[in-house]
Amino acid sequence: MTPTRSSRRLAPAAAPSIAANADYSVGVVRTLEEMLQVQTVRALVYMGDQACPYDEEFDGNDFCGATHLLLRCGREPVGVARLRWFGEFAKFERLAVRKEHRGGPGLKLLCDAAFALAARKGYRKLIGHAQVRGEAFWKRYFKGRRRPGRPAFNFSGYAYLEMEFELAPRRDRVGLQSPPMVLLRPEGDWDRPGILEGAGLETAAQGLAA
Numbered sequence: 001m002t003p004t005r006s007s008r009r010l011a012p013a014a015a016p017s018i019a020a021n022a023d024y025s026v027g028v029v030r031t032l033e034e035m036l037q038v039q040t041v042r043a044l045v046y047m048g049d050q051a052c053p054y055d056e057e058f059d060g061n062d063f064c065g066a067t068h069l070l071l072r073c074g075r076e077p078v079g080v081a082r083l084r085w086f087g088e089f090a091k092f093e094r095l096a097v098r099k100e101h102r103g104g105p106g107l108k109l110l111c112d113a114a115f116a117l118a119a120r121k122g123y124r125k126l127i128g129h130a131q132v133r134g135e136a137f138w139k140r141y142f143k144g145r146r147r148p149g150r151p152a153f154n155f156s157g158y159a160y161l162e163m164e165f166e167l168a169p170r171r172d173r174v175g176l177q178s179p180p181m182v183l184l185r186p187e188g189d190w191d192r193p194g195i196l197e198g199a200g201l202e203t204a205a206q207g208l209a210a
Contacts, residue, residue, distance in 0.1 A: 016192070018113050018117065018189075019109050019116070021105055023073055023074075023105065023106070024072065024104075024105065024106040024109050025072050026069055026071050026109055027069070027070055027072070028069060028070075028117075028189070029067075029068035029069065034068075034070055034077075035062075035068065037070060037077040038068050038080045039058070041079065041096055042058075042080055042094060042096050044096075044098055045097070045098065045099075046156075049099060050157075052156045053156070056155070061084060062082070064084075066082050066083065067083045067084075067117070067188075068080060068082050068083075069082075069110060069114055069117070071097065071101075071109065073101060073106065078098045078101040078106060079096060079097035079098065079101060079107065079110050080095070081093075081094060081096075081110055081114050083114055083118060085123075088125065089125040089127050089164075090118040090125075090126045090127075091128065092111075092114055092127070092165075095110070095128075097110070108141060115142070115165065115167060118167055119167040119168060119169070119170050119173070120170055120172070120173055120188075120190070121174055121175075122175045124169060125164060125166060126167055127163065127164045128162075128163050129162060129163075130160060131159065132152055132161055135161060135163070138165075143165065144163040146163060147163065147164050150162045174190050
């Protein structure tokens with residue numbers, strides 16, 4: 001009996017981490033369960049710790065051209081961030097880390113992963129809205145600067161300012177020069193053959209054997 005294409009198709013590999021250290025790992029959110037974990041962390045941090053209203057926290061942008069990153073300590077979801085993609089820049093937002101994991105290496109790992117992902121997609125500039133009290137952190141660890149001529153502003157009871165970050169160009173960026181099968185691979189996992197590539201090889205083999 002000849003196996004069908006569907007039975008021969010390779011099962012998708014587990015989604016890899018895009019950054020990791022001894023205690024933490026960061027991955028791109030791809031499943032409904034992971035998205036629920038993102039929402040749980042954000043509810044704990046923004047609605048719980050900062051008393052942010054629900055309608056302000058869940059703002060209608062989570063499923064509109066956004067990429068979510070999930071920070072884990074072991075299997076436990078402990079931090080999140082969201083990236084949205086615009087023509088001239090990427091926007092880094094909704095950064096949240098559960099209070100018992102703040103001050104450790106997880107926060108920087110999560111930020112580094114977000115910046116690297118944006119650079120891999122070919123972006124040269126990233127912007128974010130930082131609380132005024134956190135400006136020194138972004139300057140010290142990520143060489144950010146306040147956007148010139150842009151005043152501070154307020155929402156949800158906090159004062160914010162716009163920060164911008166220059167991203168180093170990457171020779172391995174994903175773009176128009178990338179092979180078509182690379183562009184079909186899952187977000188952030190562009191260096192591994194995807195499920196469609198396995199299916200293509202099997203289809204070709206069946207055609208030769210017919």
